[in-house]
Amino acid sequence: MSLLQQNPSLETTAPGEELTKGSSHIVWASVSAGVIVTIAIAVYVIAGQKPAAATGEVNRAVAHLMHRETAGFDASGAPMPKQEFDQVLLFTHVKLHNQSKDPLFLREILSNITLPDGVHHSYAAPPTDYERLFAAYPELVSLHGKSLGIDETIPAGEWLEGDFVSAFRMTKADWDSRKSIDYGISFRYQPELKLTSNIQVSEQ
DSSP states (O other), X not given: OOTXXXXXXXXXXXXXXXXXXXXXXXXXXXXXXXXXXXXXXXXXXXXXXXXXXXXEEEEEEEEEEEEEEOOSBOTTSOBOXXXXXXXXXXXXXXXXXXXXXXXXXXXXXXXXXXXXXXXXXXXXOOHHHHHHHXXXXXXXXXXXXXXXXXXXXXXXXXXXXXXXEEEXXXXXXXXXXXXXEEEEEEETTEEEEEEEOOSOOEEO
């Protein structure tokens, strides 16, 4: 065969063509690898997510509006000016469910009322103050229930329910202007559980 004859298998390529040959395969391989990595990360995140340790619901909420006047003396018996103010006592019954495999330790309950000027907070009264309230105001006895004590323990898989009261210094006009009511239930070593009251709050 003459040296002048061309061998098709040895044909020269255009400048730079050898750099682009097979580039489409590289692109597709990169895309596939990216998709696989994304799926792997998503599976890892979903598998690592745990359901909330607790759930709950608000079964009843009753508001009692009252006008109060402080005593004309302090704790030591010394005279002091009296103060008058309006107050809303919010009586709430909740059910809490421990859906984890470990016991839950109730720490505190925070009631939140959203007014046009912002959110007003009040911690639930401890059981001793809860009982004193009904002793001081017998007319509220119909609202008395099993008090929900702070530091109570909810065993794994069990329910805990009870009543508590929170006090807010606000007028009836303020109360009537409320936008929402919700509750923050705090547990030791666990994220806070937020309960939104979707029921009608009655007044007594």
